[in-house]
Amino acid sequence: MIRTVVPAEAEAVVALHARARATYYPDGIPQDGTDWLAGWRSAIERPDGHVLCAVERGRIVALASFRTPEGAPMGTVKLFQFHVDPDHWRTGLGTALHTACVEQWRADGKETAVLDVHVDNRRAQAFYARQGWTPDPENPPVAGDHHLFLRYAVIGE
Template identity: 75%
Template sequence: MISDRVADALVIRTALSAEAETIGELHFRARSTYYPDGAPQDDIDWTEAWRGSIERPDVQVLCAVAHGRIVGIASFRTPEGASAETVKLFQFHVDPGRWRAGIGTALHTACVEEWQADGRRTAVLDVHVDNRRAQAFYARQGWVPDPEQPLGDGDHHLCLRYAVDGE
């Protein structure tokens, strides 16, 4: 449940290219929480990766802003080879310092509203197997394990599915 204080101050809008560095930093902070030894060091420039996503015409990037500060992000698009009725939630993060304040629920609701407006019927996502907090969040929102992509031995991501159209 979103608190009245957060609801009054929260704005969800399309991200801007100029915000890529802030979004990349939030992404890294959130991602670091579900790896046992912290986020793996990789050669990805998250600022440039987010700028690229924000600027892609086929990607939607939403951000949740509270009191002028980005506190949540979500990115989604039609996955390669899928029908236009399917959308993939590629990234969904809330600033760890703001967990349990209703920001994720509000951001998820905004995503679903966009998907419904775009005529999507199904949403899919991959969640890291060690990210139990996110798995519980998605379950509360109505996401279920994708029967077409069961978790296999050695898999690091669990595939989830959401019925956008409620069926």
């Protein structure tokens, strides 16, 4: 089942986020002082954003956070976070959640979605390519940056 995350689930969301991110940081997730719990609570409670999740047997096993970023062109949405529990990779959950995101973007009148993905997260890059994401021509790779910028045509699919 795919549904909206509720505030009481913030700790479960943080735990899933940490499990998923740990897979592409070989030396562990950088400890940069980020308060992920506060960040996720804010994302969940934002009136201008969405946090969707996939639930199996009462447990959140995938999640997506998106909203229109400040200063973005009209009709643009940014996918800020997209995670599937590593124990559920290659089960179709990511594709189902992505489809739910696209349906919401279309319902919201969005035309273009953007995201950035860590350069070492090859699994995510391959997933996004299968879903139809392409390199963002407005944000080409920059030497030394740890992110790749991708774009998705929400309409016209």
